[in-house]
Amino acid sequence: MFPVSVVLAAAIGCCGVSGTIRSADGVPLRAHVHVAGPANADAESDARGAFTLTLGPGAYRVTITAPGYTAAETDVVVHDGERIDATLEPVGAGRLRQIGRVTVDGRLAVPRTMVPTRDVSRADLDASGYDRVVDALGDIPSVTLTRPDGGAAVAPTVISLRGPDPSETRVALDGQPLNNTNTGDLDLALFPTAVLSGLEVSEGLGPEDDRGSDTIGGEVNLLSLRPTATPQGMLRLSTGSFNTSTVELNATGHVSRLGYALAAGDGHSDGYVHDYPVSFGGVPIRLGSGFAASTALVNVTYDLTPRATLRVRTFTADDVRDESAAQTVPALQANGLPGSDAPGSVFSGSGPQTRSQSIRATLIGATLPLGAGSLSFTTTRSSIGTSLDRPLATIVQPDGVTPYDFSLIDRLVITTFEWTHATATSSVSAGGQARTESLTSPDQFNETLAEHADVAWLRASTDVGPRVRIAGGIVESKWSTFAASTDGRLGVSVDDGANGAFRFAVGTGFRAPLLAERYTLPLADLAPDQNCVGVNGNPNERAEHATEYELGYGKRFGATTLDATLYRTNLRDPIENFYPLGATCPTNAQGVPISTVAAQSFPINVGSVVYQGGTLLLSRRFGEAWFASAEYGVNAAYPTQLPDVVAANPTSGSNLVVGEQFAGIPLQEFSLAMRYARAGVHGALNLTATSANNWLGQGRFATLDAAVGKRWNHVDLTLAGTNLTSAVSGRFTRLNLGTPYPTPFGLESRDALVLDPAALRLILTLR
Numbered sequence: 125m126f127p128v129s130v131v132l133a134a135a136i137g138c139c140g141v142s143g144t145i146r147s148a149d150g151v152p153l154r155a156h157v158h159v160a161g162p163a164n165a166d167a168e169s170d171a172r173g174a175f176t177l178t179l180g181p182g183a184y185r186v187t188i189t190a191p192g193y194t195a196a197e198t199d200v201v202v203h204d205g206e207r208i209d210a211t212l213e214p215v216g217a218g219r220l221r222q223i224g225r226v227t228v229d230g231r232l233a234v235p236r237t238m239v240p241t242r243d244v245s246r247a248d249l250d251a252s253g254y255d256r257v258v259d260a261l262g263d264i265p266s267v268t269l270t271r272p273d274g275g276a277a278v279a280p281t282v283i284s285l286r287g288p289d290p291s292e293t294r295v296a297l298d299g300q301p302l303n304n305t306n307t308g309d310l311d312l313a314l315f316p317t318a319v320l321s322g323l324e325v326s327e328g329l330g331p332e333d334d335r336g337s338d339t340i341g342g343e344v345n346l347l348s349l350r351p352t353a354t355p356q357g358m359l360r361l362s363t364g365s366f367n368t369s370t371v372e373l374n375a376t377g378h379v380s381r382l383g384y385a386l387a388a389g390d391g392h393s394d395g396y397v398h399d400y401p402v403s404f405g406g407v408p409i410r411l412g413s414g415f416a417a418s419t420a421l422v423n424v425t426y427d428l429t430p431r432a433t434l435r436v437r438t439f440t441a442d443d444v445r446d447e448s449a450a451q452t453v454p455a456l457q458a459n460g461l462p463g464s465d466a467p468g469s470v471f472s473g474s475g476p477q478t479r480s481q482s483i484r485a486t487l488i489g490a491t492l493p494l495g496a497g498s499l500s501f502t503t504t505r506s507s508i509g510t511s512l513d514r515p516l517a518t519i520v521q522p523d524g525v526t527p528y529d530f531s532l533i534d535r536l537v538i539t540t541f542e543w544t545h546a547t548a549t550s551s552v553s554a555g556g557q558a559r560t561e562s563l564t565s566p567d568q569f570n571e572t573l574a575e576h577a578d579v580a581w582l583r584a585s586t587d588v589g590p591r592v593r594i595a596g597g598i599v600e601s602k603w604s605t606f607a608a609s610t611d612g613r614l615g616v617s618v619d620d621g622a623n624g625a626f627r628f629a630v631g632t633g634f635r636a637p638l639l640a641e642r643y644t645l646p647l648a649d650l651a652p653d654q655n656c657v658g659v660n661g662n663p664n665e666r667a668e669h670a671t672e673y674e675l676g677y678g679k680r681f682g683a684t685t686l687d688a689t690l691y692r693t694n695l696r697d698p699i700e701n702f703y704p705l706g707a708t709c710p711t712n713a714q715g716v717p718i719s720t721v722a723a724q725s726f727p728i729n730v731g732s733v734v735y736q737g738g739t740l741l742l743s744r745r746f747g748e749a750w751f752a753s754a755e756y757g758v759n760a761a762y763p764t765q766l767p768d769v770v771a772a773n774p775t776s777g778s779n780l781v782v783g784e785q786f787a788g789i790p791l792q793e794f795s796l797a798m799r800y801a802r803a804g805v806h807g808a809l810n811l812t813a814t815s816a817n818n819w820l821g822q823g824r825f826a827t828l829d830a831a832v833g834k835r836w837n838h839v840d841l842t843l844a845g846t847n848l849t850s851a852v853s854g855r856f857t858r859l860n861l862g863t864p865y866p867t868p869f870g871l872e873s874r875d876a877l878v879l880d881p882a883a884l885r886l887i888l889t890l891r
Contacts, residue, residue, distance in 0.1 A: 141159070141176070141177040141178075141179055141186075141208065142174070142175065142176040142177070142208075143174070143175060143208035143209050143210065144169070144172070144173040144174050144175075144209050144210070145157075145169045145173045145175065145188060145190065145209075145210045145211075145212065146173050146209075146210070146211055146212070146353065147193065147211070147212055147213075152169075152171065152172050152173030152174075153169065153173050153190045153193065153212060153430070154168065154169055154170070154171065154173075154190065154430065155168070155169045155173075155175075155188050155189060155190035155193075155212070156168055156188070156189050156190070156548060157169065157175050157177065157186065157187070157188050158186070158187045158188075158189075158548040158549075159177060159179065159184050159185070159186050159187075160184065160185045160187075160590050161179075161184035161185060161590075162179075162180060162184070163179065163180060165177050165178075165179060185590065185619075186208065187548040187549065188210055188212065189546055189547060189548050190212055191431050191493060191497075191498060193212040193213065193498075193546075194212065194213050194544075194546065194551075195546040195547070195548070195551055196210060196212060232680060232683070232684075232685045232743055232745060233680075233685070234623065234624060234625050234678040234679065234680050234685060234687070235625070235627070235676065235678045235687055236593075236617050236625055236627070237330060237617075237627070238330050238595060238615030238616070238617060238627050238628070238629035238674060239326065239327055239328045239329070239330035239342075239615075239629055239674050240266070240326075240327045240328075240674075240676065240689045240691075240739065241324065241325065241326050241327070242264055242324070242325040242326075243322065243323075243324055243325075244260045244322055244323045244324075244325075245321075245322045246320065246321050246322050248260070248322075249317045249320070249322070250842075250889075251799060251801075251806060251807075251808040251831065252808045252810055252829060252831050252844065253808070253829075253831035253842055253843075253844020253845075253885060253887055254317055254829075254844075255316060255317055255318065255362070255370060255391070255885075256312075256313075256314065256315065256316060256317065257312050257315045257316070257317060257320075257323065257346065258281050258283075258312050258313065258315070259829070259846065260317070260323065261283055261312075261323075261325070261344065262812060262827075263795050263797065263810050263812055264325055264755075264795070265739060265755050265756065265757025265759075265793035265794065265795055265812075266285055266286060266325075266327055266342075266739065266757055266759060266793075267283055267284075267285060267325065268283065268284045268285075268287075268288070268759070268788070268789055268790075268819055269281055269282075269283055269819055270282050270283070270284060270290055270788060270819050271819055271820070271877055272526045272527075272528050273447065273450055273451060273526060273528055273529065274447075274450035274451065274857050274877055275450075275820055275852075275857070275877035275878045275879050276395075276396070276397070276413050276447075276449060276450040276878075276880065277313065277314075277395070277396075277413065277415075277880050278313060278314070278395065278413050278414075278415050278445040278446065278447055278450060278479075279313060279447060279450040279451075280311040280313055280479075280528045281311065281312055281313040282307070282309040282310065282311060282312065283295070283309070283312060283344060284309075284341055285325070285327055285328075285341035285342035285343075285344075286327060286328060286340075286341045286342065286691065286693065286735050286737070286759060286761070287340070287341050287693070287695075287733075287735045287759075287761045287786075287789070288761055288786040288787075288788060288789050289308075289341070289635070290307070290308060290309035291303070291307065291308020291309055291635060291638060292308075292339070292340040292341040292635050292668075293309070293339065293340075293341035293342055293343065293344065294338065294339045294342075294343040294344070295309065295310040295312070295343075295344050295346070296343060296344070296345045296346065297345075297346045297348060297439060297485050298345070298346070298347060298348050298437065298487060299345060299502075300485055300487055300502075300504040300506060300538070301506075301536065301538065302483070302485065302506055302508065302536075304508045304532070304534035304536075304563070305534060305561055305563050305573070305575065305638050305639040305640065306527060306530070306532050306534060306563055306565060306568075306638065306639070306640045307527045307528060307638070307640070308635075308638050310508065311481060311510075311528065313445075314415060314417050314441075314443045314445070314481075315346075315441065315483075316372075316389055316391070316417065316419050316441070318360070318370075318372040318374070318387060318388075318389035318419060319348060319349055319374075319387040319389065319419050319420075319421040319439065320346055320347055320348060320349065321347045321348065321349050321350050322347045323344065323345065323346050323347060324343075324344070324345040324347065325342065325343075325344050325345075326339075326342050326343045326344075326345070327341070327342040327691070328340075328341070328342050328629075328631070328672050328674060328691060328693070329611075329613055329629075329631035329632070329633045329670075329672050330613065330615065330629060330631065330674075336557070336579050336581075336599060336601065337599045337601060337609065337611040337631075337632065337633040337634060338601070338633065338634055338635060338636055339633060340633050340634070340635055340668070340670045340672070340693065340695070341735075348385070348421055348423050348437060348439060349374055349376060349385040349387050349421060349423060350376070350383075350385055350423065351376055351377065351378060351383025351384055351385050351423065351424070351425055352376040352377055352378070352383075352385075353377075353378055354377060354378070355375070355376070355377030355378075356375070356376050356377060356891070357373075357374065357375045357376075357891065358372075358373065358374050358375075358889060358890065358891050359372070359373045359889070359890045360372040360373070360887060360888070360889045360890075361887070361888045362885050362886060362887040362888070363885070363886055364883060364884050364885030364886060365882075365883035365884050365885070366393050366394050366395055366396050366398070366414075366880075366883065367392075367393060367394040367398075368391070368392070368393035368394075368883070368885065369391070369392055369393075370389065370390065370391040370392075371389065371390050371391075372387070372388070372389040372390075373387070373388055373389075374386060374387035374388070374421075375387075381426055381427040381428075382424065382425070382426050383424065383425040383426070383427075384422075384423070384424050384425075385421070385422075385423040385424075386421065386422055386423075387419075387420070387421040388418075388419065388420045388421070389417075389418065389419045389420075390417070390418045390419075391415075391416070391417045391418075392414075392415070392416050392417075393414055393415055394412070394414045395412055395413030395414035395415065395446065395449070396413055396449075396855065396880045396881065396883075397411055397412055397413040397449035397855050397856075398412050398413070398414060399412060400412065400449065400467065400855070401467050401468055402452070402467070402468065402469055402470070402471040403468060403469065403470050403471065404452065404470075404471050404472070404475045404516065405475070405516065407516060408468075409448070409475060409476055409516065410448075411446075411448040411449040411452055411471070411476075412446040412448055412449055413445075413446055413447075413448075413449040413450060413880075414445075414446045415443055415444065415445040415446065416443065416444050417441070417442065417443035417444075418441070418442050418443075419439075419440065419441045419442075420439070420440045421437070421438070421439050421440075422436075422437065422438050423435075423436075423437040423438075424436050424437075429493075431491075431492075431493045431498065432490070432491065432492045432493060433490065433491045434489070434490050435487070435488070435489045435490070435491075436486075436487070436488050436489075437486070437487045438484075438485070438486045438487075439483070439484070439485045439486075440482075440483065440484055440485075441481075441482070441483040442480075442481070442482045442483075443480070443481050444478060444479070444480045445478065445479045445480075445481075446477075446478060447474070447477045447478065447479050448474070448475065448476045448477050449855065449856065450857075451473045451474035451475075451477050452471045452472070452473035452474055452475055452477075452856075453471060453472065453473050453856050453857045453858075453859055453875075454469055454470070454471055454856060454858075454859070455469075455470045455471055455472040456859055456860070463859070465855060465856050471856075474514055474529075475514065475515075475516040476514065476515050476516055477512060477513065477514050478512070478513040479510065479511070479512055480509075480510070480511040480512075480513075481508075481509065481510050481511075482507070482508075482509040483506070483507075483508055483509075484505075484506060484507040485504070485505075485506045486504065486505045486506070487502060487503075487504045488502065488503050488504075489501060489502035489503070494543060495545075496545050497543055497544050497545030497546070497552075498543070498544055498545075499541070499542070499543050500540075500541070500542050500543075500544070501539075501540070501541055502538075502539070502540045503537070503538070503539045503540075504536075504537070504538045504539075504540075505535075505536070505537050506535070506536045507533065507534070507535050507536075508532075508533070508534045509532070509533045509534075510528075510530070510531055510532050510533075511531045512529060512530065512531050512567075527640065530565050530567040530568050531565065531566070531567050532563065532564060532565035532567070532568070533563075533564045533565075534561070534562070534563050534564075535561065535562050535563075536559070536560070536561045537559070537560045537561075538557060538558070538559045538560075539557065539558045540555065540556070540557045541555055541556055541557075542554070542555030542556075543555065549586060549587040550584070550585060550586035550587065551583075551584065551585050551586075552582075552583070552584040552585075553581075553582070553583045553584070554581070554582050554583075555580070555581055556578070556579065556580040556581070557577075557578070557579040557580075558576075558577075558578055559576065559577040559578070559579070560574070560575075560576050561574065561575050561576075561639070562574045563639045563640065565640075568640065568643075569640075569643055569645075570645075570649075573639040573640075573643055574639075575603065575604045575605050575639055576603075576604045577601065577602065577603040577604065577636075578601075578602045579599065579600070579601045579602075580599070580600045581597060581598065581599040581600070582597060582598050583595070583596070583597035584596060584597070590619075591618060591619040591620075591621065592616065592617070592618050592619075593616070593617045593618075594614075594615070594616050595613075595614075595615050595616075595617075596612070596613060596614040596615065597612065597613050598610070598611070598612045598613075599611045599612070599613075601634070603636050603667075605636055605637050605639070605642060605667075606636060606637055606666055606667040607666075607667075609634050609667065609669070611631070611632040611633055611634065612631065612632060613629065613630070613631035613632075614629065614630055614631070615627065615628060615629035615630075615631075615674075616628050616629075620679075622679070623679060623680040623681070624677065624678060624679035624680070625677070625678055625679075626676070626677050627674070627675070627676045627677070627678075628674065628675050628676075629672075629673075629674040630671070630672065630673050630674070631671075631672050632669065632670065632671050632672070633669075633670050633672070634667045634668060634669050634670065635667060635668040635670075635699070636667050637665040637666065637667060637699070640661065641661055641662065641665055641699065641727045642661050642662060642663050642665055643661040643663075644660055644661045644662070644663055645660055645661070647721060647724075650721045650724065651721075652709070652719055652720055652721045652722075654709075655707045655708055655709065655723075656707065656708070656709035656710070656717075656718075656719065656720055656721060656722040656723065657703065657704060657707050657721070657722070657723050657724065657725050658721035658723075658724050658725070659724075659725050659726070660724045660725070660726045661726060661727070662726040662727050662728060665699060665727055665728070665729060666697055666729045667697070668695055668696070668697055668698055668699055668729070669695075669696045669697060670693050670694065670695045670696070671693070671694045671696075672691065672692070672693045672694075673691065673692045673693075674689065674690070674691050675689070675690045675691075676688060676689040676690070683744055683745045683746070684742070684743065684744045684745075685741075685742075685743045685744075686740075686741070686742055687739075687740075687741045687743075688738065688739070688740050688741075689738050689739050690737075690738040691735075691736060691737060691738060692734065692735070692736040693734065693735040693736065694732065694734060695732060695733040695734070695735065696732055697729040697730075697732075698729070698730065698731065698732065698733045698763070699727050699728070699729060700727065700728065700730050700731075700763075700766070700780065701725055701726070701727055701728075702725060702726055702727070702728045703725045704723040704724075704725065707722065707723045708722075709722065710722055730765075730766055730767055731763055731764065731765035731766045731767065732763070732764050732765045733761070733762070733763045733764065734760070734761070734762060734763075734764055735759070735760070735761045736760050737757065737758040737759045737760050738757070738758055739755055739756065739757040739758075740755065740756045740757075741753065741754070741755045742754050742755075748802065749800055749801060749802035750798070750799070750800055751798070751799045751800075752796070752797065752798045752799075753796075753797050754794075754795070754796045754797075755794070755795045756792070756793075756794050757792070757793045757794070758791060758792055759789060759790070759791065759793070760785065760791060761785060761786045761789050762782075762783055762784055762785050762786065763780050763781075763782055763783075763784075763786075764782060764783070765782065766780055766782055781866065781867055781868060784866060784867075785817055787817065787865045787874070788817070788818065788819045788821070789817065789818075789819075790814045790815045790816065790817055790818040790819075791815050791817065792814070792815040793812070793813065793814045793815070794812070794813045794814075795810070795811065795812045795813075796809075796810070796811040796812075797809065797810050797811075804834055804835040804836065805832075805833075805834050805835075806832070806833050806834075806835065806842075807830070807831065807832040807833070808829075808830065808831045808832075809828070809829070809830045810828070810829040810830070811826060811827075811828050811829075812826065812827050813825070813826035814826075816863050817863060817865070819877075820852055820862075820876065820877040820878070820879070821862025821863055821874040821875055821876050821877055822852045822862060822863060822876055822877070823863055825851045825852045826849070826851055827846075827847045827849065827851050827879070828847070828848045828849050828851075829844075829845065829846045829847070829848065830844070830845050830848060831843065831844035831845070833887075838890060838891045839888075839889070839890055839891075840887075840888070840889040840891070841886075841887070841888055841889075842886075842887040842889070843884065843885070843886055843887075844884070844885045844887060845882060845883065845884045845885075846880075846882070846883050847879055847880065847881060847882055847883065848882045849882070850881040850882045851879065852876075852878055852879055853878055853879050853880060853881035853882075854878035854879075854881075855878070856878070857875050857876065857877055857878065858875065858876040858878070859875050860873040860874070860875060861875070861876045862874035862875050862876035862877070863876075
């Protein structure tokens with residue numbers, strides 16, 4: 125979330141403030157510390173990164189700057205003395221925010237960025253026993269977990285922030301975008317936490333956002349494991365429900381100027397549905413939901429000088445999943461009642477289906493001094509590959525094929541330069557980026573699709589007096605798939621002088637057309653649906669454009685922090701699907717319908733859409749052992765203008781109604797998190813609740829995850845559980861039994877997706 129982390133330690137004596145300043149890889153930094161408040165003071169850290177100051181009691185703002193690193197700041201109330209230990213991120217390190225802050229107990233810090241952000245640390249992931257990224261993201265009310273192919277753990281899971289469209293939210297690894305141009309998102313269903321040091325979630329378009337304006341909903345940045353100042357190692361073994369087992373190991377440290385972080389993981393599960401016998405197209409088959417996955421990470425840095433660093437990081441992830449249980453469901457009975465899911469019953473859908481996914485992401489970068497600032501350079505290459513195997517697809521054609529049900533390879537190359545100059549009170553950055561992407565999918569296209577984009581930006585921030593900070597930026601984007609776009613952001617943060625801060629931001633952004641959306645197939649290559657309508661592309665599709673407004677206030681009351689946020693996004697030219705209403709299949713002379721493509725459906729730019737809502741977050745520390753946070757979120761997303769020819773949203777697949785909430789986006793969500801740690805005993809509880817109209821097509825439901833463990837020196841034993849109440853769980857999707865969606869033509873039936881039931885994992889960690 126922020127390029128700085130800080131821990132407040134014990135008092136050192138009357139009115140003394142001291143601490144140490146290090147880089148993200150643990151190297152001590154020579155930095156400048158500026159303190160403003162009842163009295164101003166300055167200090168320089170020494171070769172060990174240590175500094176000391178003498179101040180009178182009172183409230184102060186502390187700002188830390190170092191050449192080649194992002195500026196950091198915090199508000200500190202000095203009583204009998206404080207200690208601040210800061211970790212600074214280098215410029216261009218891949219963080220979402222370029223304006224840093226120091227936090228004094230980060231969980232209770234008053235937010236100072238202009239848009240809402242969330243930081244999930246490695247400690248948070250371990251405390252909850254989470255081994256998949258989606259487990260942690262599911263605890264954030266503004267995140268929607270869309271499951272286009274079913275609710276099973278192995279089915280594709282994509283995320284969206286503040287709206288129904290996952291292609292409006294960027295997913296990145298260390299700032300390296302991973303979204304593909306077939307669906308505009310990334311399948312995170314089995315993305316592991318083993319190789320991560322944490323993850324950041326940034327909502328909307330903020331003045332501090334880096335590298336582009338194509339993040340209408342926001343961005344999720346996955347932070348890879350980083351080198352540490354001293355050698356550290358970990359071996360983690362786990363076993364649990366459904367014959368699930370994992371092995372994870374990592375090593376971090378420094379050898380002279382060389383920093384390293386190495387990690388690897390391997391996991392296997394038979395799945396909740398395993399070797400389940402059914403009848404499919406008259407053929408006996410067995411369904412399953414098992415998977416096998418492996419990951420590896422190499423992240424190395426080399427310090428040429430205290431201000432010059434080279435970095436190389438490579439990441440790989442591979443998984444193979446049995447999606448037959450997610451894609452094959454009990455067939456509807458002739459009388460319209462739900463089909464039986466008993467062993468041996470008749471099922472329909474895709475039948476046996478195996479999905480293989482591979483992710484490759486490489487980053488090469490350098491940070492070098494240049495004039496009064498620092499120049500950062502990165503070149504990144506990523507490849508997202510998906511392969512599907514359907515051995516019986518010729519017997520019964522898959523029902524409801526989505527854009528996620530095709531084999532493809534998406535390659536993305538990005539080169540970025542940025543120069544940054546930071547002082548104790550201001551920062552300015554200028555940079556540019558060249559992006560080239562190609563998409564190959566023989567299942568969908570007759571050729572390889574490609575696009576190119578060039579982006580340039582200028583960002584600046586400054587303190588206007590001791591309590592006001594202003595940040596802004598302008599971004600120029602030129603994409604080969606649509607005309608150029610010039611976007612800007614402006615934000616202000618104002619301290620109220622009583623441990624509180626107001627913030628406001630306004631910004632504009634866009635969502636570029638996807639390559640898959642623009643490609644047009646010949647009529648003969650289209651597949652008819654039940655109405656003899658074939659889905660096609662639209663080469664005239666334009667980009668979506670948005671204007672966003674943010675307003676927030678945070679305040680700390682001793683051991684309690686309260687923060688509130690309101691937002692509104694006005695989306696122009698949203699991309700929706702044209703569908704010929706009333707289309708039917710032609711008939712032959714005997715009146716029998718002929719299955720052929722009689723009409724086409726394709727994406728078009730239409731009308732306008734509004735996303736609006738907000739969050740209320742309450743955090744409190746109880747003594748030294750307990751910490752709790754509760755968050756309530758409202759996410760309204762609805763069209764305000766639509767022509768009659770628009771029938772379905774590309775993401776949800778549901779009919780659209782002016783003024784009606786998009787299907788699959790719950791209006792209200794709530795989360796409660798509790799943490800306990802004392803004398804080696806630790807525990808975590810995460811409760812999430814969602815209103816109806818959710819991504820599962822179910823009524824209101826709540827899920828409960830919990831973990832409890834004990835640590836003895838270098839050994840930790842933890843018992844973790846997910847969905848402990850087995851909420852909305854089951855083996856198979858229930859056709860037409862989900863929460864109906866209201867349309868002008870009456871209630872539209874929806875399928876009820878199901879989650880895996882309660883599952884336990886026993887985790888042994890050796891450090």
